[in-house]
Amino acid sequence: DAKTTQPTSMDCAEGRAANLPCNHSTISGNEYVYWYRQIHSQGPQYIIHGLKNNETNEMASLIITEDRKSSTLILPHATLRDTAVYYCIVRVGGNTDKLIFGTGTRLQVFP
Amino acid sequence: AAGVIQSPRHLIKEKRETATLKCYPIPRHDTVYWYQQGPGQDPQFLISFYEKMQSDKGSIPDRFSAQQFSDYHSELNMSSLELGDSALYFCASSSTHPQGTHEGYTFGSGTRLTVV
Numbered sequence: 001d002a003k004t005t006q007p008t009s010m011d012c013a014e015g016r017a018a019n020l021p022c023n024h025s026t027i028s029g030n031e032y033v034y035w036y037r038q039i040h041s042q043g044p045q046y047i048i049h050g051l052k053n054n055e056t057n058e059m060a061s062l063i064i065t066e067d068r069k070s071s072t073l074i075l076p077h078a079t080l081r082d083t084a085v086y087y088c089i090v091r092v093g094g095n096t097d098k099l100i101f102g103t104g105t106r107l108q109v110f111p
Numbered sequence: 112a113a114g115v116i117q118s119p120r121h122l123i124k125e126k127r128e129t130a131t132l133k134c135y136p137i138p139r140h141d142t143v144y145w146y147q148q149g150p151g152q153d154p155q156f157l158i159s160f161y162e163k164m165q166s167d168k169g170s171i172p173d174r175f176s177a178q179q180f181s182d183y184h185s186e187l188n189m190s191s192l193e194l195g196d197s198a199l200y201f202c203a204s205s206s207t208h209p210q211g212t213h214e215g216y217t218f219g220s221g222t223r224l225t226v227v
Contacts, residue, residue, distance in 0.1 A: 104153060
C-alpha cells in the first residue's frame with residue numbers, strides 16, 4: 001500500500017469548514033483513498049472513500065486532485081464532536097485487504 | 112443496525128497469564144481483522160481471517176494466536192502476557208459482497224487489556 005503524509009495536528013473553529021490534506025504521491029491506479037477517524041479510544045469510524053472522482057456523503061466531502069497524488073477531506077461545518085484523529089489510508093479496493101494506519105491528523109475543534 | 116461486538120470491554124490480567132478476546136462480526140460479514148493500539152500509538156494490524164482461514168498476518172507476536180469459527184466469530188488468544196501487551200484491541204469486519212457503496216469495513220468498540 002502507498003504511504004500517506006498528513007499534518008500532525010490542525011485546529012478549526014466550530015461552525016467553520018475543516019480541510020484536512022493528505023499526500024499520497026506514490027498511489028497506484030487501482031488504489032483508493034479512504035478516510036477514517038478515531039474519537040478518543042473508540043473504534044475507528046469510516047468517513048468516506050474515493051478513487052479519482054470527488055465524493056460527498058452526509059459526513060464529509062473528498063476532493064482528489066487530477067493526478068491523484070493528494071486529496072483533501074472537508075468537514076463543511078465542524079462541531080466539537082468532530083474532534084478526533086483523522087486517518088488518510090490508501091488501499092487497493094477489495095474487501096479482504098487490511099487497512100494500514102499511518103500517523104493521522106489530530107483535529108481539534110474549538111468553540 | 113447491528114455492529115461489530117467485542118467482549119469483554121475491559122480486561123485486567125497479571126503478567127504471564129493468558130487472555131482471550133472475542134469478536135462477533137456484523138451478520139453476513141465473512142472477514143475479520145484484529146488490530147492492536149498501544150497508548151498514544153496508531154492501530155497496528157495483527158491478523159485477519161476470511162471464511163475461517165487466515166488471510167493475512169501482520170506484526171502479531173508468536174505468543175498470540177487467533178481463529179475464526181464456523182459462525183464467523185473470532186477469538187484472539189494471548190499467552191504469557193507481558194506489560195507491553197497492555198493496549199486497546201480492535202476487531203473489524205467486512206464483506207466480500209458489500210451492500211451499497213461502502214465496503215462495510217466496520218470496527219468494534221474495542222477491548223482494553225491491562226496487564227499488571
